Amino acid sequence: MTRQMTGAKMVVQALKDQGVDTVFGYPGGAVLPIYDEIFQQNGIRHFLVRHEQGAVHAAEGYARATGKPGVVLVTSGPGATNAVTGLTDALMDSIPIVVLTGQVPTFMIGSDAFQEADTVGITRPCTKHNWLVKDTDKLSGVIHEAFHVATSGRPGPVLVDIPKDVQFASGSYTEKAKAKVSHYQPQVKGDMETITQLVEAIENAERPIFYTGGGVINSGPGASQLLRELVEATGFPITSTLMGLGCYPASGKNWLGMLGMHGLYEANLAMHDCDLMINIGARFDDRITGRLDAFSPKSKKAHIDIDPSSINKVIKTDMPIIGDVGHVLEDVLKVWKARGRKVNREGLSKWWARIDEWRKVDCLKYKPSEKTIKPQHALDRLEALTKGRDRYICTEVGQHQMWAAQYLGFEDPNRWMTSGGLGTMGYGTPASIGVQVAHPDALVINVAGEASWLMNMQEMGTAVQYRLPVKQFILNNERLGMVRQWQELLHGERYSHSWSEALPDFVKLAEAFGAKGILCKDPADLDDAIMEMLDYDGPVIFDCLVEKHENCFPMIPSGEPHNKMLLGEASTKDAIGSKGAVMV
C-alpha cells in the first residue's frame, strides 16, 4: 500500500527515512509548506542560520565532522543563489551535501516571478547532480536518489528544487528501499592486477612515499585505520595534502607533515626525490605539484582514486587504481601480506637517513618575539593548551589557514575542516557551527584571519541562539595577509587594497552578539587568554593581535618545482619568475 501525503510532508518523511536529524536552513515564501511540516514534528532539528551561504558551510562542517551528509533547506531565488558558493566549495572538496530549495509554483516557472531563479540551471556546474521536481509522486523518490548520489562514489553536493505547488499537492510516497538508484553505482573495488603491480613496487622501492589526501577521509575511519596499518607495517614515510590531515596521526613516527605550496621541507623534497609515489585519494592539485614538468621526475606513480577523471588528469600515472580507498587498501594489505610482507630494508634505511637530514632544517622555525605575538607562536600555544582534548579545528582561508595546517597536529580523521579546493573566505565560522551541532560537547575552534572572519560573521547570531560554544580564534594582523605576502613577493611591495581598515572592535562585537570577547596583544598574556577562552562555556571571539608583516613559509613559489622551496625572508628576493607570476 502506498502512503498518500503532501509534498511538504514527503520532504520531512524522506529526510527521516534517510536518518537525517539535523537541517540547516533559512525560510522564505517558496518553502513555507515544508517549514510548516518541520514545525509540526520533533524528529528533525532545524538550525536557523543568518545567511544561506552559512547554511551550506555549516552543513559541510557537519558532514566532515560526522561522515554523514549535511542537509540544507532554503527558499527560491536569492536563497538558492546565496547557496552557490557553498555548493561549489562542497563540489571542490567532495563533501556530501543535500540542498533542498523552494521554487515558484510550476505554472509560474519561466515568467520571471518574484524570487524566481533558474536554480537547476545556475547550480548545474556546481553540483554533482541536481533535480527540478515537477510531480509530487516523484518527489520522495528523487530525494532518496539525491542522498544516494551525494554519498556514493566521490561524494559531492546535490540539489533538489521543489516548486511550491508540488509541496502543497498530494502524492504517493516512495519508500527508501524502492527508490531508483539503479545505474549510478561507482566502482569501489580496485583492479587486482594493478594492485599486485603496486605491491611489487612496494616490495622493491628504495625511496617510497605515501601521498595521501581527502579521499582517505571520505572513505571513512576504516580507511584511515588501514592506512595506518600499511604505513606502520611497511615503514614508509607518509605525507598528506591539506585535505587529508588527520588520516595519519601527526604524532606518528613516519609522518613528514603536510606537502605542497606551504608544505614542509622534508615532505616536498621526499616527493621530489622519491622513486615510488603512492597517491591515495589525492588529486595532484596545482597547490601540490608546483611546476608540472619538474614534478617528482624520478618516480613511478600509483594513483588510487574513486573518480576515473582524476586519473591522468594532470600527472601521468603508471599504476592507476580506480576504487574506494578503503577497499583498495584492504586488498593491497592482503596481497602484500600474502606475498610475505617484503620491503627493501636497505634502501629504506638510506631513504630515512636522507629524510632525517631534511628534517634537521627545521623548516617551521620562526623568530619568536617578546613584544608582539607571532602568529606561529599563537598556534603553537593553542596546540599545546588544547592537545589531547576532544578537539575539532575549522579555518578560514589565507595565511592563518596554512599556519594552522603547519603548527596544529591532527591525530584522527574528521577533525579538520578547511576550504581546500575553492579557498572560500568565510567558510570557517559557519563550518564551526555545523561541527559544534554535530558534537555539542567537543571543543570546536575556528582559526581565522580578521578579513576572512568578517565575511560570514553574521553566523555568530546562530552560535549564540543555539548556545553553541564555538571559539573564534582570530589571528588579527589587520591585513589580507596572503594577498599582502604575494604583493610583497610578486608586485614590488605595492600593497593594493590588502589592508583591513575600519575594523570593528571584536570584543564589543562579541558582546553585541551576546558572546564573550577576548583581546590579547601581549605574548606574556597569551596562555592565560587562551585558557580563558577554553574555560568559557559559550561562544567566544578571540581577537589575537599578531605581527602584521609575518610571511608564511616554507613556500614553493608559483611555477617552481618542489626542490626550489623558499625557507624564509632571506630567500624571497626575485623568487617568482615571470612565468610563475601568471599563476595563482
Next chain:
Amino acid sequence: MSPLKIKKGSTKHSAYNLRPTFSDVQETHTLAVLVDNEAGVLARVIGLFSGRGYNIDSLTVAEVDHEGGLSRITVVTTGTPQVIEQIKAQLGRIVPVHDVHDLTVEGGSVERELALIKVEGAGDKRVEALRLADIFRAQVVDSTLESFVFQITGTPEKVDAFADLMRPLGLAEIARTGVAALSRGI
C-alpha cells in the same frame, strides 16, 4: 539489447590505453554517449565542454529508446589524447550518462551527416549545379525557377566537398544535422 549494440563496459580493455597519453598531437574523436532522456541532460553535456574548455566540432542528439527513456548524443571533439581521455572520464561522471563510447578507437565506425543546401542562380550555373548534384547523389527536394534545395547525405567530408563546389554556383544557405555514428560490426 542496448540501442548502442556495444557491450557495456567495453571501454576498459579498449586499445586507447596503448596510445601515449601525454602527447601534443591533436586528434578528432567521435563519442557516442547514451543518456537518460530527462530535462537538462543536454545542458549538462554541453556545460561540461564549455566549462572545461573542450571543443565540440559537431553534436547531434535524439531519443533512441522511447520505452527505456534513453537518448543518444553523438559528439565529435578534437583534443590531445589526454584531453580526449579526460572528456570521456568527465562524461562518464555525469549521473544520467549510462555509457560513453569512443567510436574512433573501438574498431571503427560509420559516420553520416545530412545537409540541406540552397543554391540560387540561373542559366549554365543552374545546370552545372544539377549535374554535380547528380554526381554526389544529392536529391532536389525543392525547386523554383531561380533556386534549388539539395539534400545530401554522407560523411562530413563529402558534405564539405559538395558545399565547396556549390559555392561558385550560387550557394545561398546551408543547414547540416551534424554527425550520427555507429560502430561497425557486432
